Amino acid sequence: MKKSGIELNLGRLSGPVLIFGGPYSNLAATHAMRQRAETLQIPPTQIICTGDLIAYCAEPQETLELIRDWGIAVVQGNCEEALGADAPDCGCGFAEETTCSLLSVEWYRYATQKVSSADRLWMQRLPKSIVFRLAGKRIRVVHGGVRQNNRFIFPSTPRAVKEEELALADSDILIGGHSGIPWGEKIAERAWLNSGVIGMPANDGTPDGWYLLLTPEDKKIRCGWQRLSYPALQSSHNMCEVGLQSGYAETLVTGLWPSLDILPAAEQDRRGKTIRLEEILC
Numbered sequence: 001m002k003k004s005g006i007e008l009n010l011g012r013l014s015g016p017v018l019i020f021g022g023p024y025s026n027l028a029a030t031h032a033m034r035q036r037a038e039t040l041q042i043p044p045t046q047i048i049c050t051g052d053l054i055a056y057c058a059e060p061q062e063t064l065e066l067i068r069d070w071g072i073a074v075v076q077g078n079c080e081e082a083l084g085a086d087a088p089d090c091g092c093g094f095a096e097e098t099t100c101s102l103l104s105v106e107w108y109r110y111a112t113q114k115v116s117s118a119d120r121l122w123m124q125r126l127p128k129s130i131v132f133r134l135a136g137k138r139i140r141v142v143h144g145g146v147r148q149n150n151r152f153i154f155p156s157t158p159r160a161v162k163e164e165e166l167a168l169a170d171s172d173i174l175i176g177g178h179s180g181i182p183w184g185e186k187i188a189e190r191a192w193l194n195s196g197v198i199g200m201p202a203n204d205g206t207p208d209g210w211y212l213l214l215t216p217e218d219k220k221i222r223c224g225w226q227r228l229s230y231p232a233l234q235s236s237h238n239m240c241e242v243g244l245q246s247g248y249a250e251t252l253v254t255g256l257w258p259s260l261d262i263l264p265a266a267e268q269d270r271r272g273k274t275i276r277l278e279e280i281l282c
C-alpha cells in the first residue's frame with residue numbers, strides 16, 4: 001500500500017471488493033454494513049468507504065470509532081474535510097438559503113461538538129482518492145468528482161460531464177459517493193459508478209441503504225448493487241433523543257428526503273419509486 005499526498009494506492013486486489021459510502025453518523029447502519037461484510041467474508045483490506053462518515057445522524061464519535069477499528073480504507077468526504085479543518089459549515093455544496101443548506105446547520109453544529117482534536121487530525125489526513133487494480137482494470141474511488149469532492153454527479157448528469165470525469169480519473173472504472181443515490185453507467189469500455197450510501201435512504205420510499213460489490217469474472221469485473229437493511233427506527237429515535245429533529249430523522253423511516261433542492265428534475269421525478277439497478281460487466 002502506497003500513500004502519496006492526496007492519493008492512496010492499494011495495489012492489486014484479488015476481490016471481491018466491497019464499496020459503500022455515507023455512514024453519516026448512523027451507527028446501526030454502519031454495524032449492519034460490517035456484519036454484512038463479515039457474512040460475505042470480505043476482509044477490511046478489500047473494503048473502501050467513499051467518505052462522509054459523519055453527517056446527519058446521532059452517533060458521530062461512535063461511528064468514526066467503528067470505522068477506524070474496522071481498518072478499512074476511507075476516502076476523505078467533504079464532511080471529513082470540513083470537520084478536519086474546523087470549517088464553519090459542512091461544505092456539501094448546497095446553494096445558500098436552500099432547505100438542504102439550512103438543514104445541514106443543525107447536524108454540523110452537533111457533530112462539531114462531538115469530535116476530538118485527534119479525530120480531526122485523522123480526518124485531515126485521509127486521502128482524496130483511492131486507486132487499485134482488479135482483474136487488470138484500473139479503478140479510482142473518489143467522493144464527489146475527481147477534482148471537486150462536493151461535485152454532484154447523478155444518473156441524469158450529462159454524459160459529457162461523466163466522460164470528462166473519466167478522462168481526469170485516468171481509470172477504467174470511476175466510483176463516487178456524495179450524491180446519496182446508487183447508479184452506474186457504462187461509457188464505451190469504461191464505467192462511472194456510485195456505490196450509494198448506507199446512512200440515509202436513497203429517496204426511494206424504503207429505509208434501506210445501498211452498497212456495491214465488484215467481483216472479478218475472467219478478465220472482467222461484475223459490478224452489482226445490494227440493499228442494506230438495518231434497524232432504522234432505532235437510529236431515527238436516537239436522533240430525536242439528542243435533539244436532531246429536522247426532517248432527516250423522519251427520512252430514516254419513510255425513505256423520503258426532506259428536500260429535493262440538490263436533485264435535477266429527472267431524479268426529483270424518481271422520489272418514492274423503486275430503484276432497479278442492472279449489473280454492469282466492465
Ligand SMILES: [Fe+2]
Binds near residue numbers: 077150178179
Ligand atoms: Fe458528501
